[in-house]
Every structure is written in structure tokens, then in C-alpha cells.
Amino acid sequence: MNPFPHIIADEIARNFVLVVLIVLLIMSTFLVLTAIILRKKHERDEAYRLRKKEELYPLMLNYLDLDPGDRKAVEKAESDIIKRLKTARDLEVIEDLCLEIMYNIAGAEKLKLRQLLLIQPLYTQRYRQLKSWKVENLIQGCLYFVNVINQRSNVLEQIFPLIENRSVLVLHTAASAIFAYDDVVTRGRALKQVCMRTGISEMALLELVYKFHNKEFDQMDEEVSELIGIISDRSVPNVNRGVIIKSVADIGYATMADYLHDMISGMHDTDNGVIANSLIHAMGRFEYTDAAGLLTEKFSSSPDVAIRETLADTLGKLGNTASIPVLIGMTADNDFGVRVRAVYALAALGKPGYEALRHMEGTEDEIQRIAASIIAQLETGKNKTEK
Amino acid sequence: MSGKNPLILLIEDNPSVIRLLEFKLSKENFRFEHRDNGHDGIEAVKQLRPDIVVLDVMLPGIDGFEVLRQIRQDEQIKDTRVMMLTSKNMEDDLERGFAMGAMEYMSKPFKLGEFMIRLKRILN
Numbered sequence: 097m098n099p100f101p102h103i104i105a106d107e108i109a110r111n112f113v114l115v116v117l118i119v120l121l122i123m124s125t126f127l128v129l130t131a132i133i134l135r136k137k138h139e140r141d142e143a144y145r146l147r148k149k150e151e152l153y154p155l156m157l158n159y160l161d162l163d164p165g166d167r168k169a170v171e172k173a174e175s176d177i178i179k180r181l182k183t184a185r186d187l188e189v190i191e192d193l194c195l196e197i198m199y200n201i202a203g204a205e206k207l208k209l210r211q212l213l214l215i216q217p218l219y220t221q222r223y224r225q226l227k228s229w230k231v232e233n234l235i236q237g238c239l240y241f242v243n244v245i246n247q248r249s250n251v252l253e254q255i256f257p258l259i260e261n262r263s264v265l266v267l268h269t270a271a272s273a274i275f276a277y278d279d280v281v282t283r284g285r286a287l288k289q290v291c292m293r294t295g296i297s298e299m300a301l302l303e304l305v306y307k308f309h310n311k312e313f314d315q316m317d318e319e320v321s322e323l324i325g326i327i328s329d330r331s332v333p334n335v336n337r338g339v340i341i342k343s344v345a346d347i348g349y350a351t352m353a354d355y356l357h358d359m360i361s362g363m364h365d366t367d368n369g370v371i372a373n374s375l376i377h378a379m380g381r382f383e384y385t386d387a388a389g390l391l392t393e394k395f396s397s398s399p400d401v402a403i404r405e406t407l408a409d410t411l412g413k414l415g416n417t418a419s420i421p422v423l424i425g426m427t428a429d430n431d432f433g434v435r436v437r438a439v440y441a442l443a444a445l446g447k448p449g450y451e452a453l454r455h456m457e458g459t460e461d462e463i464q465r466i467a468a469s470i471i472a473q474l475e476t477g478k479n480k481t482e483k
Numbered sequence: 484m485s486g487k488n489p490l491i492l493l494i495e496d497n498p499s500v501i502r503l504l505e506f507k508l509s510k511e512n513f514r515f516e517h518r519d520n521g522h523d524g525i526e527a528v529k530q531l532r533p534d535i536v537v538l539d540v541m542l543p544g545i546d547g548f549e550v551l552r553q554i555r556q557d558e559q560i561k562d563t564r565v566m567m568l569t570s571k572n573m574e575d576d577l578e579r580g581f582a583m584g585a586m587e588y589m590s591k592p593f594k595l596g597e598f599m600i601r602l603k604r605i606l607n
Contacts, residue, residue, distance in 0.1 A: 201593060
């Protein structure tokens with residue numbers, strides 16, 4: 097029998113603590129060393145990129161100065177650049193350089209840079225990446241084609257399936273590449289394919305509709321036709337149709353205002369609230385004053401709070417004083433949010449709305465307080481203007 | 484203007500634009516200097532007395548409008564010819580630039596050919 101069990105137990109505990117400390121020391125040393133190595137690698141990489149940039153810059157500037165008609169000189173300049181592109185990193189450097197300059201210049205030089213982006217090794221590498229299974233490769237490939245899709249439309253068939261990719265980032269960059277293409281019908285097909293997907297955030301889809309819209313050439317009429325195709329297609333998820341409706345008003349497709357107004361006229365009670373909400377929002381953004389009556393008739397007694405809230409906001413934006421009685425009625429709505437919005441909407445209707453606010457009776461204290469605060473603000477503003 | 488080739492001072496912090504304009508202007512026999520912030524830019528205008536200052540609006544430290552204001556308020560350099568070059572192409576900025584005495588205003592992205600034509604027009 098051990099006469100000193102507590103001494104042995106102490107020793108075991110001490111050894112255990114020692115072992116743990118040694119393990120921790122080894123692990124932290126390993127982590128520190130890894131961090132140092134990674135940092136050194138990053139620094140070396142940056143230094144290399146900088147050197148490569150310096151090496152390529154003069155060649156690129158010379159290339160930009162060439163007459164595009166002088167094919168021999170252009171080919172020689174391209175070949176001089178290609179000789180210096182030995183690794184994937186070099187290709188990234190030349191691509192970055194082209195994009196950096198393209199961002200700042202327009203006209204003939206921009207076209208030349210676009211042509212330079214198409215040099216064989218870079219094009220081949222990026223095209224190959226479109227067939228990769230790695231998300232980062234797919235994104236890099238798509239981002240490249242955003243700038244050259246009009247010169248290499250044959251890649252569209254490679255890019256279209258990427259809209260179905262599980263990664264939303266791949267979907268986004270693939271769609272962005274197609275939206276840089278000049279042909280509206282192709283862009284419309286891509287937007288529809290995007291809209292058929294579920295789980296895309298409203299912001300992401302809005303951004304894509306902005307990209308679908310060509311800012312360089314006026315293609316509004318053709319774009320409207322594509323957008324109507326999507327909005328009217330009931331197989332497209334309602335949530336995405338709703339985003340498209342909102343975005344057409346935000347972008348300013350003025351010719352769509354009447355179409356959307358007609359759509360509201362033909363709506364039935366069973367129609368989805370998301371679509372109704374977007375349509376009301378769109379009427380406000382279009383400042384479609386004549387729609388006030390129709391909106392009131394269709395939606396003022398909707399059971400959907402979100403719809404009544406949007407309606408109150410929109411009636412304020414439309415500035416039609418015929419909406420005053422409806423808005424006064426809405427200040428007594430069951431929902432607090434609707435009541436507040438109705439008060440603000442009345443204030444937005446100018447003097448008649450303001451008078452209605454002053455004489456508002458029978459509403460709860462909180463709403464009266466908000467109305468009084470708005471009246472005070474309006475009167476202060478008025479006094480300042482008069483002074 | 485001196486008998487030497489015209490001196491262009493570019494006050495700009497974007498390396499791509501600096502390299503591009505340095506290349507183009509040198510190729511067309513202009514002398515070229517650049518500074519990448521407003522303070523150094525104003526000092527360079529005083530010391531170098533350039534024939535034209537090409538001035539970006541978005542600069543680190545003081546912005547291009549402030550640089551222009553200080554140039555116009557300094558008796559020694561107030562007649563310096565200034566061309567504004569900026570990505571801020573809002574109408575207000577354009578008006579503000581001209582009201583403060585800029586002779587030309589170009590917004591990015593810009594056409595290199597057009598830039599040279601405007602620059603030479605100011606010189607002549």
C-alpha cells in the first residue's frame with residue numbers, strides 16, 4: 097500500500113498541467129509560425145504583382161498608343177505582352193491592369209483594352225474556369241466575361257447554366273456577365289431564368305434588374321417588353337415578380353406605368369399580397385396621380401396590414417387631395433403602423449391635408465400627438481420661409 | 484508660358500490615371516509633374532508655375548475645389564490655368580468648378596483624345 101497517495105496525486109496533477117502547457121506552447125508556436133509564413137507569402141506575392149505590374153505597364157501604354165489598323169504592330173505588341181505572362185498570377189495582373197485603366201477612360205482606348213483582355217492565354221484560362229466545379233473559378237471566369245461578352249458571345253451557352261448554380265454568388269456573376277451583352281432578348285431570357293429561382297434576396301434581385309437595364313444604349317422599349325413577359329408569367333414566383341414590379345418603377349421605365357395600372361384594375365381579391373404591395377409601391381414611384389382612386393377602391397379595406405401601410409404611403413406620394421377622406425379614415429385603422437403612415441401622408445398632401453390634420457378628431461392620444469408634432473414642424477418651416 | 488515645352492502639373496491620386504497621362508503627355512512633348520494630394524499640389528503650383536494644372540476633385544486631405552479656391556486667392560498663382568478632371572460628373576460640381584474659375588471640366592471615364600484637344604485649347 098502506498099503510504100503517500102496525496103504526493104503521487106499531486107505529481108500526476110503537476111505532470112498533467114505541464115503536458116497541457118507544453119501542448120499549448122507547441123500549438124501557439126505552430127500558429128504564430130503559420131501566420132508568419134502566410135504573411136511572408138502574402139508580402140512576396142504582393143511584391144511580385146507590383147514588379148509584374150511595373151513590367152507590363154509600359155508595354156500596355158505602348159499598345160494603347162498603336163493604330164489598331166496596323167495589325168503587324170498590334171500583333172507584335174500583343175506577343176510582347178504574352179511572353180511575359182507565365183503564371184496564373186500574371187494573368188490576374190494583366191486583367192487587373194486593363195480593368196483599372198478601363199474604369200477611367202472611354203472611347204478608342206477602352207476598346208483597345210477590351211481587345212487586349214482577349215489575348216489568348218487570358219481568354220483560354222477564363223474560358224476553362226467556366227467549366228470548373230470550384231466556386232471561385234466560376235466567379236473569376238464570369239467576372240472576366242462581364243467585360244468581353246459582346247466580343248465572345250459564344251460563351252453564353254457556357255454561362256447560362258451557371259444561373260442554376262447552387263451558389264448565389266455564381267448566379268449573380270453569371271447573370272451579370274449575360275446582362276453586359278447587348279442583345280435584349282438574351283438578357284431577358286437570363287433575367288427570367290434568374291426569377292424562376294427561389295431564395296434570392298430582394299436586394300440581390302433588384303441589383304440584377306439594374307444590371308439588366310442597358311445604360312449605354314437606349315433599349316427601354318425592348319427591355320419593357322421582356323419585363324412584361326416576366327411580370328405576366330404566373331409560373332415565376334410571386335416574390336420575384338413583385339421585386340421586378342418595384343424595380344421597373346425605381347429604374348424609371350415610364351411606359352410601364354399604364355401597364356401596371358391596368359394590372360391593378362384587373363386584380364381580384366385572391367391575388368397575392370406581394371404583387372399588390374409592389375404594384376401600389378410602383379404607382380407611388382411613378383407618381384401616377386390618377387391611380388389614387390383605383391388604389392383606394394381596390395386596397396383600402398384589404399385585410400393585409402402591409403398593403404394598407406403601403407397604400408397610405410403611396411396616397412401621400414401621389415398628392416391627390418381627393419384621397420384626404422380615405423386617409424382620415426385610415427388614421428382610425430386597427431393597426432398603429434397604418435394610422436401613423438396615414439398622418440404622414442396627410443401632411444404630404446400640402447395645405448388641405450394639413451388642415452385636415454388640424455381638425456382631426458376622435459383618434460387616440462398617440463396619433464394626435466404625432467399629428468400635433470407634424471403641424472408644429474410644418475408651422476416652424478412656414479415661419480422660417482416667410483421670414 | 485516659357486520657351487520650353489509646356490509644363491503640365493497633374494494633381495491626382497489615382498495611379499492608373501497618373502501613368503496614363505504621364506505617358507500620353509510625355510509622348511506629345513509636354514513636361515509632366517504630378518502630386519497626389521492637395522497640399523503638395525498647391526506647393527508645386529507655387530514652385531513650378533505650371534502652364535496648366537489638371538486637378539482631380541476627390542483628393543486625400545483637401546479636395547480639388549478647395550485647392551482651386553486657394554490657388555485663386557493667392558496673388559502669386561491666381562492666374563494659373565486649371566482644368567478639372569474628376570469622376571464627380573454631377574451638374575452642380577460642374578457649375579461649381581466653372582464658378583470657381585476652372586477653364587475646363589472633364590469627367591471620368593474620359594476620352595484621351597478629347598482630353599488632349601481641350602488641354603491644347605486652353606494652352607492656345
